Amino acid sequence: MSADPTADESADGDDPTVEMAEQAKADEPELDRGLVEAWAAKMISNPDRAYRATFYVATIFFLVTTLFPFYWLLVVALTPRNNLSEVGVFLPAGFNPAAFIEVFQTLPFHRYVFNSFLIATIATVAVLLVGSLAGYVFGRLRFRGRNAMLLLVLVTSFFPPAAFFIPLNRLFNTNVDVLRPLISAGSLYNTPYAIFIPLSAIFLPLSIFILMTFYSQIPDGLEDAARVEGTTRLGALFRVIVPLSAPGVATAGVLTFISVYNEYFFSSLMTDGRPGSWAPMLEGILRFQGEFEVLYNLMAAASIVAVLPVAILVVVAQEKIVSGLTTGAVKE
Amino acid sequence: MASVTLEGITKRYEDVTAVDDMNLEIEDGEFVTFVGPSGCGKSTTMETIAGLTLPTEGTIEIGGRDVTNLPPKDRGISMVFQNIALFPHMDVYDNISFGLRLRKYEQEEVDRRVEEAADIVQLEGMMDRMPSEMSGGQRQRVAIARAIVRNPDAFLMDEPLANLDAELRVHMRTQLQRLHRELDTTIIYVTHDQAQAMTMSDRIAVINSGVLQQVAPPLECYNEPANLFVAGFIGSPAMNFIEGEVVDDGFESVYTQIDFDPETHGVSPGQEITVGIRPEDVFLEADSRKAASPTKAFDAVVDVIEPMGKEVNAYLLFDRDVEASAEGRGEGQLLINLAPDTEIAEGDDIRIVMDRENVHLFDRASGDAITHSLE
Structure with a gap:
């Protein structure tokens, strides 16, 4: 102070x-x-x-x-x-650490966490990749209709996600013959794609905005220098602009990852809830709620276990964000 | 090493023409400077050569190869930028070797070349420093090393010295000249500073409003400027201009009158012309023998004196009633250059002569030079 x-x-x-x-x-x-x-x-x-x-x-x-x-x-x-x-407010009525093991015995909860982790990772990579390209275009190029297109991207994020649910659900339940060799049933329902596709699309506009702001700050001279030295525009983006925007990329990535990992609506409706059907972590927690009994202690233990991977990721990314800021990367 | 040829290069942005029909041939190993005021299109011209922008019309050849539509990386050029543009997240070694590594050179070859380039610009022992830890001059040397390490066909330099302080700029200027002598590569250099253009180049290309005004060796631009713009831009302090018209026996303006035969110089009485005279070609009447061929003397009043050490700049008024403008170069005013020991004081009435051999005549309507000597 x-x-x-x-x-x-x-x-x-x-x-x-x-x-x-x-x-x-x-x-x-x-x-x-x-x-x-x-x-x-x-x-x-x-x-x-x-x-x-x-x-x-x-x-x-x-x-x-x-x-x-x-x-x-x-x-x-x-x-x-x-x-x-x-159960008390400050102290537990008894001491039963075995709940943290029971979580994995009652249900294959680790599989649910793995499903979520994988879906969130794929979504983050996809969002950062597409967001980087879009951010580059909106942040660094001037062309006719730029603002109109930017507005269009914004508009997608104005809709409540629930508005997309019914058409998407019907679409993902349709059997597409072309997909048969790739996905057993030929439909996207009960596959990780059913969750990560809509969620990537919903969280993309935010990432585009974050990345656009960061990429537009990189001096033109650096991109020109990279291109003269031997990269294409795309090469300049990934070799120079993205590394220099590390804090922005980390921010967009962490936000996307957490949002997808914790998402409730699509996660709970796009699969049948079985771990083999790529049901996410959230479904796992809800499964401790039986017909006659709700296992609050296991739900609580599962929640804590589910938070850990994200907490670790954020701590690691945080370091990256801070180091990215302190090296003064963009200082000319 | 290669020649660079521009043919009918035109660059139009929506309603502005930045470069207008530029034709230029730069020979192998030549040092050519594009010079002109800010926004004249010299940087745009350079960007079209580099491939960072595509020309609206025209073709560019480097080493006899049409590169008009090639991306920058395939043109065999390297570039030094005004803001230096080192990659801030890479150390000196990575910066210099960036282009080589992209082209998948062997590690040993990369090391050897980087060392050689660092040697030329005297950067030994700084390979693992980050750009943010270096001074402006050191960064500039890294940028030059990055440019020479690939042995390009041509160097493009876009105001590389603009961001350095005055002392360092003069130092780097001689360094660059030495570099050009050692490498013997084509160099295209962009600057708005006519002093840099004069001192370094084999030829100067003077550009104004996107139009090439004159391409000639520095002294030719100085002694025989093609038009009013070049005459006013090249040389410091700039040339004096006196507006007037042709009469039967020479030139007449409000305050001056110079005798010559209009016919021999291809002008006719009544034509509006401008007389150009450099400050060092005007003398006191007492010193008129210094002029190869003095004109008749004019009356003038000393307005302001600026002793420069090796010379004295004197701002003169042709008449006490003339209202002196801030820069001292308006109608009825004249800047002259005198020997440092000349005894004059502000407010003195003096008589001056011009050297007829160095009186330039320009057609006022077109701006084109008519003659560079009245003899």
């Missing part, structure tokens, strides 16, 4: 506000102040304390609201199945 230098000053007694407070004290020796009034007076005479206090209050508030749900998931996960009705 920037409060330090002024705090030092007030300690020296040179700070005018302190002098003012002392003077006020001298002027009104008789005034009998209550606890709150005294505290308020102190804050007014030394506002840095007030700023610091509010900073901590706000920080703690946000930390609690974001981290407490995770903590409570852990509490629920550790509570033994029989005590689920007595």
Whole structure:
């Protein structure tokens, strides 16, 4: 915080506000102040304390609201199945770490996580690839109709994803003879394509916008230099522009990955929910909900397990983002 | 090494013509400079040679090969850019070897060539530095090394010294000349600085508003400018222009009168012409023997004196009533160049003569030169 230098000053007694407070004290020796009034007076005479206090209050508030749900998931996960009705707010009613193993025994949950991970990875690669090409075109080339096309891309993201569901579902359930050699049933239902195709399309506009902004910042001279040195335009994009936009690419990639990995609507409707049918992680969690009993402890444990790969990925990517920023790559 | 030929190169953007019907032949090993004011089309011309933009019309040949529609990488050229354009995410070695690695050279060959190029521009021992850790001059040398490492047919240099400070610019200028002598490769150089153009080139191509004005060796551009634009652009301080018209026995303007026979110079009485005279071709009447062939003397008043050390620039007014303009080059004003020991003071009344051998006449309507000497 920037409060330090002024705090030092007030300690020296040179700070005018302190002098003012002392003077006020001298002027009104008789005034009998209550606890709150005294505290308020102190804050007014030394506002840095007030700023610091509010900073901590706000920080703690946000930390609690974001981290407490995770903590409570852990509490629920550790509570033994029989005590689920007595689960506390801060402490589990009992201690049953075996829930984290049971998750994989009851269902092949690892397969669900793998399905999700694969779908999210393919979608991220596809989005970054297509987004890079589109971002290059929109960010670095000038042509007639550029703004109109950009608007069109934007419009796709205006529709609620649910609006696409019925036509897509019917399309993916149609048997296409051409696909028969590739996919056993000849339809996309129950394949990873049924999830990653619509989700890539839905998250593409955001990535195009992020990449477009980054790519347009790269000086023209660098692209020209690469082309004169021996690359094509495409080569210049992937050898010079993309590496220099690493923070932007990482941002777009992480956003896409998390969105696809956590997506609910398409993920829950485009497969029949069996792990062999490429049902994603989310379906796995829902499967702990039986007809007569809901295994909240296993659902909680599964949720925590499912978060881990993403958390690791973000931490790794974060480092990349920070290093990309600190090397000052684009500085001329 | 190769010749470069431009034939009818025209570049039009929607409603602007950046380059208009440019025809130019650059010989093998020649150092040609494109010079002109900002926005005159010299950079666009260079970009069409590099292949970074395609011309609207015309053909480009490099080494006798039509390259008009080839991408930049297949033209056998290399380029040094105004903003240096080193790849910031690569160290010096990677920057210099970028083109070689793309062309799949053997590692040993790459190492050998990079070392050789680094040697020429004196970059030894800096191979693993990043561009952000280097000074402007060092980066410029890396950019030049990157350009020479591929042994291109022709070098294109787009204002490579513009971003350097004055001292470094002069230093790099001599370095480039030495480089040209050593490599003996065709160099096309773009600058708006006529001093760089004068000092470095075999020939200068003066460009204005997308039109080639004159292509000639530097001294020819200086002594025999093809038109008013070249006369005013080449040389510093610039040439004086006096507007007037042809009369029966010579030239007459509001303040001056020069005798000559209109017929011998192909002008006719009544024609509007402009007289051009360089500051060093005007002398005090007392020194008129320094002029090969002095005109008759004119009255003038000294307005401002600028001692430069090896010479004195004096801004003169032909009449005390003339209103001096800020740059001192308007109607009724004259800039002259005198020896440093000349004893004149601001406000003096003096008499001056011009050297008839160096009086240029230009047709005012077309701007074209009529003659470069009245003798």
